[in-house]
Amino acid sequence: MAGVLVYSANQGLALELITAARKIEDFVVAVSLNDDSLAQALAAAGVRTFKISNPNLVVGDTGAAAAAIKQVLDKENIDTVLLSSDRRGKELAGRLAQAIGAGCLTDVTAIQVDGSKIECQRNALGGATIAVQYIEGPKVMALRPRSYEAAGAGNGSIEELAAEIKDTGIKVIDFKPKAADRVNIEAAEILVAVGQGLSDEEKLADVQALASKLGGEVACSKPVATDKKWLSEERVIGLSGKKCKPQLALLLGISGQVQFTVGIRDARVIAAVNTDENAAINYMADYIIQADLHDVIEELNEKL
Ligand SMILES: Cc1cc2nc3c(=O)[nH]c(=O)nc-3n(C[C@H](O)[C@H](O)[C@H](O)COP(=O)(O)OP(=O)(O)OC[C@H]3O[C@@H](n4cnc5c(N)ncnc54)[C@H](O)[C@@H]3O)c2cc1C
Numbered sequence: 669m670a671g672v673l674v675y676s677a678n679q680g681l682a683l684e685l686i687t688a689a690r691k692i693e694d695f696v697v698a699v700s701l702n703d704d705s706l707a708q709a710l711a712a713a714g715v716r717t718f719k720i721s722n723p724n725l726v727v728g729d730t731g732a733a734a735a736a737i738k739q740v741l742d743k744e745n746i747d748t749v750l751l752s753s754d755r756r757g758k759e760l761a762g763r764l765a766q767a768i769g770a771g772c773l774t775d776v777t778a779i780q781v782d783g784s785k786i787e788c789q790r791n792a793l794g795g796a797t798i799a800v801q802y803i804e805g806p807k808v809m810a811l812r813p814r815s816y817e818a819a820g821a822g823n824g825s826i827e828e829l830a831a832e833i834k835d836t837g838i839k840v841i842d843f844k845p846k847a848a849d850r851v852n853i854e855a856a857e858i859l860v861a862v863g864q865g866l867s868d869e870e871k872l873a874d875v876q877a878l879a880s881k882l883g884g885e886v887a888c889s890k891p892v893a894t895d896k897k898w899l900s901e902e903r904v905i906g907l908s909g910k911k912c913k914p915q916l917a918l919l920l921g922i923s924g925q926v927q928f929t930v931g932i933r934d935a936r937v938i939a940a941v942n943t944d945e946n947a948a949i950n951y952m953a954d955y956i957i958q959a960d961l962h963d964v965i966e967e968l969n970e971k972l
Contacts, residue, residue, distance in 0.1 A: 674751075681813055683709065699740055726838045734763040757810050863922030906931035
């Protein structure tokens with residue numbers, strides 16, 4: 669079987685997948701589900717695009733999406749699929765792999781073709797190392813966003829496909845926009861990041877004041893956003909957050925687990941404030957301040 673099928677509901681990510689697919693095969697097909705503008709963009713990037721329109725393809729129903737994509741794979745006799753490794757793409761990857769009897773790898777950061785093998789790079793051991801893995805037989809691989817450049821302009825085509833999709837009973841009642849936090853911590857030159865050492869949410873105002881005085885942004889470890897919900901997930905540094913490269917990272921009450929440090933190890937200068945002299949973060953920090961972070965914040969806010 670020859671050819672690679674790409675699918676992402678997100679146009680930018682779908683164009684990145686085309687670039688990745690062309691590293692594997694020249695013959696690339698794409699799918700759009702109930703999305704005419706995505707179909708146009710895919711065709712404009714030079715791929716043969718199957719446009720499927722069906723009222724049973726409800727947004728968020730990855731089972732229905734998998735059923736639709738399977739029909740294109742069967743029709744074109746393709747058994748290699750690239751999806752985007754975003755939240756919905758990962759769920760779709762598992763469902764589609766199950767539907768076509770394929771192996772499945774998600775969170776792939778790069779692919780390389782070695783003969784008949786498609787070698788996939790993935791972070792392993794919490795980001796401390798990179799594993800190279802490949803699938804034998806039919807394969808579904810989900811690539812992390814921004815692993816490849818978006819494909820440029822080309823001459824593709826659009827074919828409408830009447831796929832059969834069962835009504836799975838999911839009904840969309842309403843769409844609500846996610847509360848936006850437009851911060852881009854990856855672009856910040858100075859980051860003041862807080863961890864679980866911060867005693868309570870009210871103290872965030874002092875952290876924000878310090879970041880503003882330094883001309884930087886507030887960032888955090890994952891539990892501060894996902895468990896405590898004190899800050900948005902846009903501000904998380906690390907394996908499941910952002911990879912940052914600031915000139916200065918002031919880390920307040922962060923222990924320094926590898927899943928965090930993988931996102932800050934490229935900072936030019938790291939200053940860590942921690943009451944524990946044996947905190948793991950001290951092994952990578954340029955400056956270690958063994959102190960209560962609340963005292964340090966207060967003193968810095970007074971002096972700056
Ligand atoms: C698959 C996976 C992915 C993950 N991805 C991420 C990720 O992207 N980002 C991330 O951050 N984590 C991630 N984690 C979680 C990670 O393993 C750690 O649990 C997390 O980073 C710990 O956060 P923390 O350092 O804020 O909290 P803790 O580990 O609880 O550390 C708190 C620190 O504060 C210090 N402290 C306490 N009080 C004070 C005080 N008054 N003054 C100064 N210091 C004080 C303590 O000594 C301690 O070192 C992931 C985990 C898994 C399993």
